[in-house]
Amino acid sequence: MDILCPVCQNRLKRNEKIWKCVNGHSFDEAKEGYLNLNLHNSQNSGDNPEMIRARQRFLGKGYYDFLREKVNSLLKEEDSLVDLACGEGYYTSYFCCKDKVGIDLSKQGLKIASKRDKGTTYLLNSIFHDPLKDECADKVITIFAPIAREEIVRILKKDGQFLLVRPDRYHLYELKEAIYDEPYLNDTEDIEIEGLKQIGQYHIESEALLPKEDIQDLFLMTPYVNTTSKKDKEKLDQLDRLKIRFCFIIDVFEKAN
Numbered sequence: 001m002d003i004l005c006p007v008c009q010n011r012l013k014r015n016e017k018i019w020k021c022v023n024g025h026s027f028d029e030a031k032e033g034y035l036n037l038n039l040h041n042s043q044n045s046g047d048n049p050e051m052i053r054a055r056q057r058f059l060g061k062g063y064y065d066f067l068r069e070k071v072n073s074l075l076k077e078e079d080s081l082v083d084l085a086c087g088e089g090y091y092t093s094y095f096c097c098k099d100k101v102g103i104d105l106s107k108q109g110l111k112i113a114s115k116r117d118k119g120t121t122y123l124l125n126s127i128f129h130d131p132l133k134d135e136c137a138d139k140v141i142t143i144f145a146p147i148a149r150e151e152i153v154r155i156l157k158k159d160g161q162f163l164l165v166r167p168d169r170y171h172l173y174e175l176k177e178a179i180y181d182e183p184y185l186n187d188t189e190d191i192e193i194e195g196l197k198q199i200g201q202y203h204i205e206s207e208a209l210l211p212k213e214d215i216q217d218l219f220l221m222t223p224y225v226n227t228t229s230k231k232d233k234e235k236l237d238q239l240d241r242l243k244i245r246f247c248f249i250i251d252v253f254e255k256a257n
Contacts (some may be wrong), residue, residue: 033114054220085145089113
C-alpha cells in the first residue's frame with residue numbers, strides 16, 4: 001500500500017529506514033521500526049503505558065484468542081489490510097494478510113507492535129486523517145475503537161470490506177456487577193455508515209474464571225478505569241476469582257460500487 005507524505009500528499013518511498021517524497025520531505029523510522037507521520041502535537045496520545053502493560057499481560061494469557069481467530073477467518077492472505085487503532089499489534093500481527101498497515105497514536109503501543117512484528121508497516125498517526133492513498137485497502141478493521149467513517153470509506157477499494165469489532169450486550173457484565181450498584185448492559189444498536197452496506201454480523205462469546213491479578217488487568221484495559229469512583233474500584237480488591245463472559249459483535253460492511 002502507498003504511504004503518503006503528510007505535508008504534500010505525494011507517495012513516500014522507503015530507503016533503508018528513511019521515507020522520502022519527490023519534494024524532499026523526509027521521515028525517519030523510529031529505532032523500533034514504526035514511522036511517525038503525525039505532524040500535530042496532539043494531546044491525544046493513545047492509550048497510556050499502564051493500560052498497555054495491563055492489556056499485554058491479559059491478552060498474553062489467551063482470553064481473547066477466540067476473537068482473534070474468528071476475525072482472521074474473515075480475511076484472505078492476498079488482502080491488503082489496514083488496522084485502525086492497532087495498539088500494540090496483538091490482533092494485527094496475527095492476521096494472515098501479507099500487506100498490512102497498522103495505525104495508532106500511542107508511541108508505547110507502536111514500539112511494542114513494530115518490535116515484534118516486522119511484517120507490518122506501523123504508522124504513528126491519527127486514524128481520522130490517515131496518510132494512505134484513496135481506495136488502497138481490501139479490508140479495514142477497527143477493534144474496540146472509534147469509527148473513522150470518512151477515512152474508512154475513502155481508503156477502501158470498491159467491494160472492499162470493513163470489519164468492526166465491538167462489545168455485545170453482556171460483555172463483561174459480571175465485572176460491572178462486581179463494581180457498580182446498578183450494572184448496565186452494552187448498547188448493541190445497529191451501526192450505519194454512509195457509503196457502506198452491512199452484509200453480515202457475527203455474535204461470538206466465551207467465558208473464563210479469572211484469578212485476582214487478571215481481574216485487575218482486565219479492568220485496567222477497559223474504559224471503566226477512567227469513569228469508576230475510587231470506592232467502586234476498591235471492590236475489586238475483595239475478589240479472588242470471578243467468572244466473566246466475553247461477548248463480541250463483529251459487523252461486516254461492504255463498500256458500494
